[in-house]
Structures are given as structure tokens and as C-alpha cells.
Amino acid sequence: MKKSIIAFLTLVTIASCSKKESTDSVHITGNIKGLKNGTLYIQRVVDTALVAIDSIKIDGNSAFEADVKLESPEMLYLFLDRGVSNSLDNNIMFFAEPGNLNIETNLDNFISSAKITGSKNQELYEEYQKINSRFIDENLSIVEPRFKAIKRQDQRAIDSLNEKQDKNIKRKYLYATNFALNNKDHEIAPYIALAEIYDINVKFLDTIQKSMTPKVAKSFYGKKLTKYVADIKQQQPK
Known part of the structure; x- marks a missing residue:
């Protein structure tokens, strides 16, 4: 009985330290410095085409977060719809895997300044x-x-x-x-x-x-x- 209680408490501790972490999804957080308004789209390749699987509206706050279900680790894309231009600097590739992943970048150098952490792949x-x-x-x-x-x-x-x-x-x-x-x-x-x-x-x-x-x-x-x-x-x- 004592061992069962210890095991249960251990699981509770692990769960509390791994908030938002799931075996079949990735919790994405991030910040795009300088972005005041716009829409972010998380995309994946489906039959050779990029398809949006989630969208995030940015309105004043440049921080964002999203949860994406994964079959297994997969290359996803973070697309920025700037709304006023057709810049080529608008789509970040990132290898998502179950757990927590963070993307930090800025509006002026969206792709080249991106720092992605939380994924071994x-x-x-x-x-x-x-x-x-x-x-x-x-x-x-x-x-x-x-x-x-x-x-x-x-x-x-x-x-x-x-x-x-x-x-x-x-x-x-x-x-x-x-x-x-x-x-x-x-x-x-x-x-x-x-x-x-x-x-x-x-x-x-x-x-x-x-x-x-x-x-x-x-x-x-x-x-x-x-x-x-x-x-x-x-x-x-x-």
C-alpha cells in the first residue's frame, strides 16, 4: 500500500512538471518580436500541398501558443500572414515531436532569426x-x-x-x-x-x-x- 501511494505521488509530480505535455501532441509556444497584428497558421504537408491545421490571431500580443496532434514526430510549418505584403520571409520549418516546443523570432527576420527549442529532431x-x-x-x-x-x-x-x-x-x-x-x-x-x-x-x-x-x-x-x-x-x- 505504501509503495502504491509513493508511486501515485511520483506520477502526480511528473504530471505537474509536464503540463501540456502529451504522448500524441506537441504544445507550441512562442513569441514574434515586433508583431502587433497578423495571423499565424500552423501547416503540414498533405499530398504534396501545405494545409493549415490551426490558426492563431495576433492582436497586440506577440506571444502565441497552440496544441497540435501528432501521429509521430513530423516537419510542420509556421506561416505568418502579414496582411499587407507577400514577403518570402514568412514560413518557418520546424520538426515537431510530442512534448513542449518553443519558437522565438522577430518580424524583420522571421525565418533567419528563428530559435526553436524542445525537439531533438x-x-x-x-x-x-x-x-x-x-x-x-x-x-x-x-x-x-x-x-x-x-x-x-x-x-x-x-x-x-x-x-x-x-x-x-x-x-x-x-x-x-x-x-x-x-x-x-x-x-x-x-x-x-x-x-x-x-x-x-x-x-x-x-x-x-x-x-x-x-x-x-x-x-x-x-x-x-x-x-x-x-x-x-x-x-x-x-
């Missing part, structure tokens, strides 16, 4: 993006000289730049593959496979899929990766 995604951005920058640096080489019909320069671009893409894909394998116990692994290297040789996707832990394999992206790999294998000639 988000931490890993930011880590991945730091290195991946180097490959993106390298690819962009090739675009202009390649365009100029094509314009002046300099085949030697074109071939050299094409080779440089191919090597950069291979390094990017290798990094993404290794990152997914090294984080096979988090949902970021199948997400990267599907979002970043979906067109890589299926043997690499198959390796990532088989490396996933049981928990990740049962997740939203884990199931999608398993189906995607199976579909590709089915289409291959026997």
Missing part, C-alpha cells in the same frame, strides 16, 4: 542543415560561370564545371546518407532520405530503411520510407 535537422548549406552554396557558385561558359560556347569550361557540380552532388548525397545512418534512432533519418536524397540509388535508401530502429520504422516518415523503397524495388526489372 529539430536539433539534428539544424545540425544537418549547417553542413548541407555548404553544398548548396557550392552549387550556386557554379551556376553563373556555367551560364557564361554556355553563352560563349566554351565546351572545355562547361565540362569542367559539370564535373565539379557532379562531385559536389555526390558529396552532398554521401553526407545525407551517412547522417541518416548515424541517426537511425530518430525520425530525422527517414525524413532526410525522403526529402533530400529520394532519387539516390535505391540500395542506399534500402540501407537506411533497414537500419531504422523499430520505433522509427513505425513512425510517420519511417512507414513512408519503407513503402517508397518497396515501390521502387517493385518497379525494377526482374
Whole structure:
């Protein structure tokens, strides 16, 4: 009886310390410094399109909060409807997972100033993006000289730049593959496979899929990766 009471009190303590935390939802809080009026939309991808699943009206108070049901950790989007402009700086990606998540940013630099805490998958995604951005920058640096080489019909320069671009893409894909394998116990692994290297040789996707832990394999992206790999294998000639 004494042990039962202790156990009950322990559960009560944990529950009180984890207010708003649920095994199947994320409690999102945040603040957008400088925002006086506007509407925030929390979006998710449904059949390749972004669909609003919640809206928050901002009227004087720049702080906000929302609760979103999750099947499992998932990439969501925080869209700001400024009401007066069509700024491209209006949609923050964040990897939501059950529990509490906080987003702090400002109106002038909505995306670049965003600081997101409370999600391990988000931490890993930011880590991945730091290195991946180097490959993106390298690819962009090739675009202009390649365009100029094509314009002046300099085949030697074109071939050299094409080779440089191919090597950069291979390094990017290798990094993404290794990152997914090294984080096979988090949902970021199948997400990267599907979002970043979906067109890589299926043997690499198959390796990532088989490396996933049981928990990740049962997740939203884990199931999608398993189906995607199976579909590709089915289409291959026997």
C-alpha cells in the first residue's frame, strides 16, 4: 500500500512538471518580436500541398501558443500572414515531436532569426542543415560561370564545371546518407532520405530503411520510407 501511494505521488509530480505535455501532441509556444497584428497558421504537408491545421490571431500580443496532434514526430510549418505584403520571409520549418516546443523570432527576420527549442529532431535537422548549406552554396557558385561558359560556347569550361557540380552532388548525397545512418534512432533519418536524397540509388535508401530502429520504422516518415523503397524495388526489372 505504501509503495502504491509513493508511486501515485511520483506520477502526480511528473504530471505537474509536464503540463501540456502529451504522448500524441506537441504544445507550441512562442513569441514574434515586433508583431502587433497578423495571423499565424500552423501547416503540414498533405499530398504534396501545405494545409493549415490551426490558426492563431495576433492582436497586440506577440506571444502565441497552440496544441497540435501528432501521429509521430513530423516537419510542420509556421506561416505568418502579414496582411499587407507577400514577403518570402514568412514560413518557418520546424520538426515537431510530442512534448513542449518553443519558437522565438522577430518580424524583420522571421525565418533567419528563428530559435526553436524542445525537439531533438529539430536539433539534428539544424545540425544537418549547417553542413548541407555548404553544398548548396557550392552549387550556386557554379551556376553563373556555367551560364557564361554556355553563352560563349566554351565546351572545355562547361565540362569542367559539370564535373565539379557532379562531385559536389555526390558529396552532398554521401553526407545525407551517412547522417541518416548515424541517426537511425530518430525520425530525422527517414525524413532526410525522403526529402533530400529520394532519387539516390535505391540500395542506399534500402540501407537506411533497414537500419531504422523499430520505433522509427513505425513512425510517420519511417512507414513512408519503407513503402517508397518497396515501390521502387517493385518497379525494377526482374
